[in-house]
Amino acid sequence: MPETKTEHELTAAETADLRADLQKQPAHDVVARAVIKNGVLNAAEDPQATVRLNRTFSVELDTGKVSNQKHSGRCWLFSTLNVVRHQFAAKYNVKDFELSQSYLFFWDKVERANIFYDRVLATATKPLDDREVSAYLSYPNGDGGQWAMGAALIQKYGVVPVSAMPESFNTNDTTGFGAALNLKLRKDALALRQLVADGASDADIAAERTADMKEVYRMAAYSFGEPPTTFDLEYKDDDKGYHLDAGLTPKGFFDKYFDVDLDDYVVLSNSPEKPFDKLYSLPSQDNIVGGKHITFLNEPMAVLKEAAIAQLQAGDAVWFGNDVLQQMSRERGFLDSNLFKTADLFGVDLSLTKAQRLATGEAEVSHAMTLTGVDLVKGDPTRWKVENSWGEKNGEKGYFVMTDDWMNDFVYEVVVRKEFLTADQQALLDTTPQALPAWDSLA
Numbered sequence: 001m002p003e004t005k006t007e008h009e010l011t012a013a014e015t016a017d018l019r020a021d022l023q024k025q026p027a028h029d030v031v032a033r034a035v036i037k038n039g040v041l042n043a044a045e046d047p048q049a050t051v052r053l054n055r056t057f058s059v060e061l062d063t064g065k066v067s068n069q070k071h072s073g074r075c076w077l078f079s080t081l082n083v084v085r086h087q088f089a090a091k092y093n094v095k096d097f098e099l100s101q102s103y104l105f106f107w108d109k110v111e112r113a114n115i116f117y118d119r120v121l122a123t124a125t126k127p128l129d130d131r132e133v134s135a136y137l138s139y140p141n142g143d144g145g146q147w148a149m150g151a152a153l154i155q156k157y158g159v160v161p162v163s164a165m166p167e168s169f170n171t172n173d174t175t176g177f178g179a180a181l182n183l184k185l186r187k188d189a190l191a192l193r194q195l196v197a198d199g200a201s202d203a204d205i206a207a208e209r210t211a212d213m214k215e216v217y218r219m220a221a222y223s224f225g226e227p228p229t230t231f232d233l234e235y236k237d238d239d240k241g242y243h244l245d246a247g248l249t250p251k252g253f254f255d256k257y258f259d260v261d262l263d264d265y266v267v268l269s270n271s272p273e274k275p276f277d278k279l280y281s282l283p284s285q286d287n288i289v290g291g292k293h294i295t296f297l298n299e300p301m302a303v304l305k306e307a308a309i310a311q312l313q314a315g316d317a318v319w320f321g322n323d324v325l326q327q328m329s330r331e332r333g334f335l336d337s338n339l340f341k342t343a344d345l346f347g348v349d350l351s352l353t354k355a356q357r358l359a360t361g362e363a364e365v366s367h368a369m370t371l372t373g374v375d376l377v378k379g380d381p382t383r384w385k386v387e388n389s390w391g392e393k394n395g396e397k398g399y400f401v402m403t404d405d406w407m408n409d410f411v412y413e414v415v416v417r418k419e420f421l422t423a424d425q426q427a428l429l430d431t432t433p434q435a436l437p438a439w440d441s442l443a
Contacts, residue, residue: 060373064095066398068391071173073143078389080150124196135438140185151262152291158250164231170223269296273355284438321413324367333395335402358441
């Protein structure tokens with residue numbers, strides 16, 4: 001067979017043809033002026049989006065002020081705690097009650113370091129450029145996470161109110177701490193791998209690991225403060241009633257005040273490049289040894305929406321994973337698949353299916369937020385109310401509005417109670433999940 005030529009040098013004739021083709025485009029100079037002057041997104045924005053995204057919802061939870069993750073990647077943790085705190089708020093009549101994200105973030109850093117060392121030792125005989133090893137070393141202790149990771153932390157460590165462990169400089173901006181911790185973990189990984197290569201004893205490896213963990217704990221304590229072991233719950237409800245419960249432990253607080261069974265929730269995913277009606281796991285992302293595992297039940301989008309609507313109608317918020325950087329106006333809080341008509345602006349076909357976006361890296365689960373409402377017309381959703389964790393200056397006091405088309409295109413996970421699944425879907429939860437690699441599109 002003849003060898004396929006893979007290199008092509010642009011010739012002067014070809015660049016002249018490119019110039020000539022531009023001149024043939026209708027109103028090319030007008031379009032260029034608009035784009036150069038205003039930027040791509042401003043020039044491409046659809047003014048009818050405001051009409052589509054009016055903030056009226058037939059189903060709407062009564063929630064309070066939004067939280068603010070600031071310069072950190074803790075959205076998954078904020079959304080997990082939103083689901084939990086809204087139930088507390090409704091039960092105890094204290095709408096703006098907030099739980100400490102810093103508390104769980106501290107333990108996440110410690111637990112993730114511990115499980116990272118497990119992964120390093122398990123792959124110590126593989127080369128550094130092995131795909132799995134590279135995935136672990138690329139971001140050994142990042143901010144991002146999944147629903148199951150937050151649930152695992154709560155199950156092991158409980159929760160505390162934000163007053164017991166407030167935000168700090170380093171939780172509001174995790175840049176400095178994250179860089180230092182990731183550097184340390186990569187250095188530790190090399191040292192542990194060398195011990196294995198040198199044939200060190202199990203005792204010597206365990207001693208090195210113990211010393212490493214003490215340093216991780218120290219770094220976290222210096223950066224965030226040490227988490228409380230006991231605290232006093234003190235608050236005023238929305239009717240100005242005063243409440244005090246002294247000497248609570250974080251686990252005791254959760255068990256006493258929260259009617260939430262975290263094992264009753266399931267993650268429904270919509271990853272159409274994979275077979276539907278199948279259970280998957282993501283062991284590379286688990287954050288606690290012996291804790292809750294990350295699993296997804298992959299289903300068509302209609303299943304995700306039906307379950308989310310049922311949970312909202314039952315009065316509970318819904319955690320959901322999405323690609324928030326797509327077709328989004330941060331300032332106005334708009335999420336609309338047709339918000340920016342860049343294909344029309346440039347006169348090119350920019351369409352990809354959801355499966356194609358995931359398979360090529362165009363899509364990713366970049367954010368987690370909370371569904372707190374939906375507008376139904378003849379039983380079908382038209383738009384959704386979204387509680388974000390970017391503070392009150394974005395959207396309408398921090399709340400976003402999302403078209404149903406955007407949900408179809410850019411939502412990949414919703415977390416719902418098992419009761420909102422069919423009997424056949426619940427049965428799938430008892431099957432052995434297929435483990436996804438560390439580089440999967442849902443990672």
